[in-house]
């Protein structure tokens with residue numbers, strides 16, 4: 001990574017603050033008594049390769065959605081249990097079982113597909129039964145749960161399946177006072193009891209994600225599945241313990257001075273009121289800058305906030321730098337840790353009318369990822385590895 005002004009990059013850069021990811025992970029490892037599954041779906045919420053860091057910081061398992069994502073974690077030679085929980089019935093379960101990937105199943109069709117894969121590759125598959133607690137999304141519907149447990153118990157006796165987990169996911173945990181939380185925790189307790197009655201035992205139960213862990217509404221289980229929190233996002237907005245993990249910078253491509261009345265960009269959504277200087281940045285909505293933040297967002301340059309003006313383009317945006325005529329190549333910060341007055345991911349989410357998750361997972365492939373080992377809290381640092 002470069003300190004602002006010291007070395008300019010020719011492209012936009014997303015700096016992943018590895019120490020911040022580790023600090024957040026360690027906070028959750030402590031909070032969960034070490035029962036921490038790091039959820040690294042969607043390329044680790046846009047952060048890229050952080051599996052080794054989160055394991056070093058206390059995560060005891062990793063969770064992802066697809067088998068493809070799980071195999072990528074395994075290819076990184078990370079030696080903790082890896083759970084994949086969202087797959088169609090014809091997913092590559094042979095490879096998953098061979099690579100010792102845990103699989104969540106929510107139907108007898110999926111369970112049978114996993115069992116057949118295990119028989120083909122001559123191993124026992126590690127399965128988590130997933131029950132729907134009220135989201136009506138993934139997970140086994142309530143009226144199918146008992147039959148799923150019975151089928152799993154039968155396959156355990158055949159040796160193709162071992163039920164190592166029972167999981168549920170909460171719909172309203174970011175609102176701790178919502179009565180839905182009590183309904184869902186009760187449903188989960190009942191589902192676990194049903195699993196035991198149907199002959200299953202020795203499994204871990206897991207219910208809470210970030211919000212339920214921070215607010216405590218999903219406590220009392222053997223594992224916590226934490227995604228957003230590792231990346232500084234608290235959906236419940238009740239904790240200030242987490243730190244931002246990303247900085248996005250871009251070099252100035254060109255500058256110009258314009259007269260009062262100049263219209264900027266498509267449709268002239270913004271017209272300058274007085275003579276001013278503009279700076280062009282080489283990233284736009286194709287790179288994850290939300291178009292909904294047009295004419296609302298700010299960046300930081302030379303220590304000052306400056307407005308992004310006009311409608312965002314696909315590949316570029318324009319910054320009004322007032323009396324400052326920037327130099328081409330000078331570095332502008334779009335978001336960062338927020339410790340030096342720069343905008344944060346939370347600011348961008350607010351400007352775009354969305355959530356932080358969508359900002360961090362939306363940064364496009366043209367933006368270069370840089371993994372930085374700067375100490376948490378430091379504004380700048382040294383690159384350890386370039387991705």
Ligand SMILES: *Cc1c(COP(=O)(O)O)cnc(C)c1O
Nearest residue numbers: 039169209210225226227228229
């Ligand atoms: C994404 C996801 C998580 C992690 O949720 P966060 O709020 O990001 O911690 C946990 N469990 C399931 C099933 C998920 O889909």
